[in-house]
Amino acid sequence: MNHRAVVAGFKQQKIQFFSDPQWIIPSLVSPFLFTMVMLFLYGDDVDGPIVLQAVLGGGVLGMWANTLFASSFTISYDRMNGTLESIMVAPSSIYSILIGRSLWSTAIGLVNAVVVFVIAEVMFDADLTLANPVLFFVMLILTLFSLASVGMLIATAFIRTRMGRVLSTIAEYPIYVLSGALVPITVLPEGLRVFSYVLAPAWGIDAVKRAAIDGCESMFGVSMAVDVALLLALSSLLLAVAYVVTRRVERRMLETGSATRY
Amino acid sequence: MNGPEHAIVVEDLVRTFKSFMSGSPEKVAVGGISFEVKKGEIFGILGPNGAGKTTTIKMLSGLLTPTSGKAMVLGMDVSDEKSVRSLRRRINIVAGGERGLYYRLSGRQNLEFFSDLYGIPKKEQKTLINGLLELVDLADAAEVKVENYSRGMKQRIHIARALINSPEILYLDEPTIGLDPEISRGIRGLVRKLSDGGATVILTTHYMFEAEELCDHMIIVSHGKVVGRGTVIEIKDSIADVSCIKVVTEADPAVAVAALRAEGLEAGVDALLNGRFVTKFAARKGDDALGSYEGLFAPFRVKSIGIEEPTLEDAYLTLVGGDAE
Incomplete structure (x- = not known):
């Protein structure tokens, strides 16, 4: 991995973010809407742990929407602009550039989380006292990392296709359900839960909820250490798979000459 | 034929594309071309649309894997993935048209992004970029977003981008297409300047006067085959x-x-x-x-x-x- 290309990808995504109004939708409007829906669902019960769970869920939904939009958009945009070929002819790997762009999305994910909390506090006067603020913050960062790793895999898989943005809408909802952000995993059918077990963000969300809510039980019935270990292991695995996919997709594009098609 | 004086040696290079229609034959974009390019010369690839010019340039720049045949660029085989990775530091390409830039970024930000991808040392970056902006006459528009550039300005910032790694070989795919005569003349002057500076330039063009003015040697391709080669005088003599x-x-x-x-x-x-x-x-x-x-x-x-x-x-x-x- 080339750190200069990582920084370049991060900087480019940052400039793009501030100069393109459409980014406001996934990074600010989406989390706002998700949180509003969640809080309206829970009505007057604004002081109990359920509302904190709802706010956390809304935050994760917003973060995932942002990650997914950024992941699918990033290469589609390069295809559309004809810059995919310009970056392919450069010596840095596309993977490094994508890592940089994902890091920017992760940073914006934190902004999402803050927006969600501010909305809940200011507009709904919800009691959002965190059981362990420091641990919560650490777990939130790790969850963002896991979301970014899923986003990386999606971004690399989308390099070859011209339908990245369309396919991303299909990928949006399953993560909401399977990660436990929308509803606890325990309410899912047994067969479906298997997918949650291999989904890195699900372990992060489990840990975030436990760090935020006093006495919150694990969705998986495991300790916090297991949550973190599995999150890190699965995220690392996703990043490794993303690396292999990038190399293969890049090679395939050189064989088919499909980098310029849009 | 592959000596140190040659920047590029191409032997029987073929590129076919699979047809999307089942049962249809493969489309032959380049059907076994051979040529050599000396270091430091401006070499023209002329031909009508669909003749295989862009496909040839893409293969020589490592953007497309040849189906068969051999192409050695700066002594490196473009069919070998490892060689292509090394080659990328030493070559660059300008595709014709307006695409290939980040429109929301300014001209300078585009150059900074690409200089990072080429690992240009930070302390050299500013001087290099300022020099390139001067060279393509865009110093005054450096902070303007590319989306506000005219077509000619976009083509010039493209050239600046392609010069970011001081390439030994620069591929220019129809660099003056759609540009007005004054800007085209400026770009031709720039190409001549690059060649005088020692770079090897591979130029594809539709414009005969451009090829006549710039190219030391050229090939004429039609239906993926070389149908003429030599200097301008040699090609004229060939008829x-x-x-x-x-x-x-x-x-x-x-x-x-x-x-x-x-x-x-x-x-x-x-x-x-x-x-x-x-x-x-x-x-x-x-x-x-x-x-x-x-x-x-x-x-x-x-x-x-x-x-x-x-x-x-x-x-x-x-x-x-x-x-x-």
Whole structure:
């Protein structure tokens, strides 16, 4: 991995973010809407742990929407602009550039989380006292990392296709359900839960909820250490798979000459 | 043929594309071309649309894997993935048209992004980028977003981007297409300057005057095959057995032109000069050319008929035959 290309990808995504109004939708409007829906669902019960769970869920939904939009958009945009070929002819790997762009999305994910909390506090006067603020913050960062790793895999898989943005809408909802952000995993059918077990963000969300809510039980019935270990292991695995996919997709594009098609 | 004086050596290079229609044959974009390019020269690849020019450049820049044959660029095999990775530091490419830039970024930000991808040391970056912006005459527009650039400005920032790694070989794929004459002239001057600085330039173009002005050597490709090669003079000489005939008539000689085309001659009414029709075509020498063609054009009131020195365009049209556009 080339750190200069990582920084370049991060900087480019940052400039793009501030100069393109459409980014406001996934990074600010989406989390706002998700949180509003969640809080309206829970009505007057604004002081109990359920509302904190709802706010956390809304935050994760917003973060995932942002990650997914950024992941699918990033290469589609390069295809559309004809810059995919310009970056392919450069010596840095596309993977490094994508890592940089994902890091920017992760940073914006934190902004999402803050927006969600501010909305809940200011507009709904919800009691959002965190059981362990420091641990919560650490777990939130790790969850963002896991979301970014899923986003990386999606971004690399989308390099070859011209339908990245369309396919991303299909990928949006399953993560909401399977990660436990929308509803606890325990309410899912047994067969479906298997997918949650291999989904890195699900372990992060489990840990975030436990760090935020006093006495919150694990969705998986495991300790916090297991949550973190599995999150890190699965995220690392996703990043490794993303690396292999990038190399293969890049090679395939050189064989088919499909980098310029849009 | 592969000596240190050669920047590029291509031998029997082939590139085919699979057809999307099942059962359809593969499309041959490049059908076994061979040529050499000396270091430091401007080498032209001329040909009509779909002749295989861009495909050839993409293979030579490592953006497309050849189907078969061999291409050595700076001594490295473009079919070898590892070689291509090393090669990328030493070459660059400018694709024709307006795409290939980040529109929301300024000209300077685009150059900074690409200089990071090439690992240009931070302390050299500012000087290098300022120099490139001066070179392409965009220093005053450096902070303007590319989306606000004119077509000519976009093409110039493209060239600056492609020079970010001081490439030993620069591929220019129709760099002046769609540009006005003044900007095109500026870009041609820039290409000459780059060549004078030691870079090898591979240029594809439709414009004969551009090739004539810039190229030390060239190939003419048609249907993926090389149909002509050499210097401008050598290519003109390659049609030495052909007479270029110019006929000026008072009436439109469309019927005569159709008759020539039916004989397989590449003929066309080139211009309407003072209300008169100027027809040019190439005919084989030694057929008492003028006498027989004067009769053909007589119904259209011939004002003059004569044999001209062939231009590069005449040679090009003769070599590519009916394939030219």
